[in-house]
Amino acid sequence: MGTPAEARWLTSEETRSWLALTAVMIKLPYALDTQLQRDSGLNHFEYQVLAGLSERPGRSMRMSDLAVLANGSLSRLSHVVGRLEKRGWVRRAPDPDDGRFTLALLTDAGWDKVVETAPGHVAAVRKYVFDALTPEQIRQLAEIGAQVIQAIDPGDHCLEFQRGTDAHN
Amino acid sequence: MGTPAEARWLTSEETRSWLALTAVMIKLPYALDTQLQRDSGLNHFEYQVLAGLSERPGRSMRMSDLAVLANGSLSRLSHVVGRLEKRGWVRRAPDPDDGRFTLALLTDAGWDKVVETAPGHVAAVRKYVFDALTPEQIRQLAEIGAQVIQAIDPGDHCLEFQRGTDAHN
DNA sequence: TTCGGACGGTTGACGCTTCAAGTAATTGCG
DNA sequence: CGCAATTACTTGAAGCGTCAACCGTCCGAA
Numbered sequence: 001m002g003t004p005a006e007a008r009w010l011t012s013e014e015t016r017s018w019l020a021l022t023a024v025m026i027k028l029p030y031a032l033d034t035q036l037q038r039d040s041g042l043n044h045f046e047y048q049v050l051a052g053l054s055e056r057p058g059r060s061m062r063m064s065d066l067a068v069l070a071n072g073s074l075s076r077l078s079h080v081v082g083r084l085e086k087r088g089w090v091r092r093a094p095d096p097d098d099g100r101f102t103l104a105l106l107t108d109a110g111w112d113k114v115v116e117t118a119p120g121h122v123a124a125v126r127k128y129v130f131d132a133l134t135p136e137q138i139r140q141l142a143e144i145g146a147q148v149i150q151a152i153d154p155g156d157h158c159l160e161f162q163r164g165t166d167a168h169n
Numbered sequence: 170m171g172t173p174a175e176a177r178w179l180t181s182e183e184t185r186s187w188l189a190l191t192a193v194m195i196k197l198p199y200a201l202d203t204q205l206q207r208d209s210g211l212n213h214f215e216y217q218v219l220a221g222l223s224e225r226p227g228r229s230m231r232m233s234d235l236a237v238l239a240n241g242s243l244s245r246l247s248h249v250v251g252r253l254e255k256r257g258w259v260r261r262a263p264d265p266d267d268g269r270f271t272l273a274l275l276t277d278a279g280w281d282k283v284v285e286t287a288p289g290h291v292a293a294v295r296k297y298v299f300d301a302l303t304p305e306q307i308r309q310l311a312e313i314g315a316q317v318i319q320a321i322d323p324g325d326h327c328l329e330f331q332r333g334t335d336a337h338n
Numbered sequence: 339t340t341c342g343g344a345c346g347g348t349t350g351a352c353g354c355t356t357c358a359a360g361t362a363a364t365t366g367c368g
Numbered sequence: 369c370g371c372a373a374t375t376a377c378t379t380g381a382a383g384c385g386t387c388a389a390c391c392g393t394c395c396g397a398a
Contacts, residue, residue: 009291014299017307020314021197021298022217026240029194031321043354048191064376071195076355078378083354100363100376122178129190130183132320133313138186140309144302145189151301152200212384233346245385247348252384269346269393 028128035124040117045072046080047121050089050106054114059106062095066104089113197297204293209286214241215249216290219258219275223283228275231264235273258282 010018029044036042042050048070053059061069067077081104084090089110095101106114130138179187198213205211211219217239222228230238236246250273253259258279264270275283299307 008295010294010299013304013311014307017311017314018294018298020311020318023240023318024314025194025198027318027321028190045354062376071192073356074377075357075379079355082378094363098364098376100374102377125179125187126177128320129187129317130179132316135182137309137313137316138183140306141313142182142186142189144306144310144313145186145193147301147306148298149189149192149196151297152196214384231346242386243347244349244387248385251348263393267346267394271347 031128032121032124036117036121039120040113042113042117045070045076046084047117049077049080049084049104050110050114051118053090053104053106054111059111060103063092063102063104084110200297201290201293205286205290208289209282211282211286214239214245215253216286218246218249218253218273219279219283220287222259222273222275223280228280229272231270232273233270253279 033043036044036047040047049066052066052069053061063077063081064074067074070077072080081090081092085092089107091105091107093103093105095103133141202212205213205216209216218235221235221238222230232246232250233243236243239246241249250259250261254261258276260274260276262272262274264272302310
């Protein structure tokens, strides 16, 4: 039995940390998707798209920027926006400045959808994450997350998207 | 534009933390899957299944226990084990003690696959997570993760699976 | 001992994501 | 100017996960 021979395995502290992290990576997205799906018929990615647009001046964004903001591929975004368009929450228009870009626009119905969906989603985020942590841990989490993202993708700037300039309070 | 009115939005510290966490939830699984897929033709879940079995006495486990260990549904596991069986790395047998249970058994070929795959995977985990963090942060992460999992699913015991009793060093 | 319910697992259909190949608009180089 | 390369996006097919319905095994009560 035992374990395959390996160069440098994990210490028990690292293993503990790793098990917790993998469990969070699986369970948290699932929990959030479940709440959103049940209460609004949206998955987390779709919500991020609508919420992202809602917080921009003009309620619009280029597809490629929106993809970065939502941490998804352009292809995925294209499919999703297609669905959201069919449901009347988003529409597309070519960017007047450069015909290669496509602008995604949040419709009035889409705005209403965000307004109706956001409180429940924020409550879930609170319940599953922030209410379970101390302010100190929240600070630590931000730091840890930033460093991991840096290690995965040094060129990534998604954390600099501070979601518009409006103050949430 | 501004933001839809909400009961209790996130503080800026919480938002920072939240953006980092969502990015990690998306990017880390993707990064790990990419490495595994490229080097071994396995995804992370499949690897967890094989690795989980490899660390058990008898290289076998009941399907339902294996599903908990791998943080997945029984249905998902059934599909995956079906695929792994077709590739010759796992086989199934009814539990002699109780015919309702099914045992998943790691074959010799499956064992070899784990031995050949594990070092690269562990190296990726190191690269993306532990090498980017201080020992103190690793400890903090374990704590934070455990509390979030507790908040999501109070009845969950997946962290108590300490992956067999063998010491990895 | 037999029948009902609970438990463990499997299956197939559907939906979503990815991947690769494609189109359309623009830039840059000769 | 004209054509190739680049950029931004779209599309269709294939693979994976979820959900709901299903089957087989076991236990317990009458």
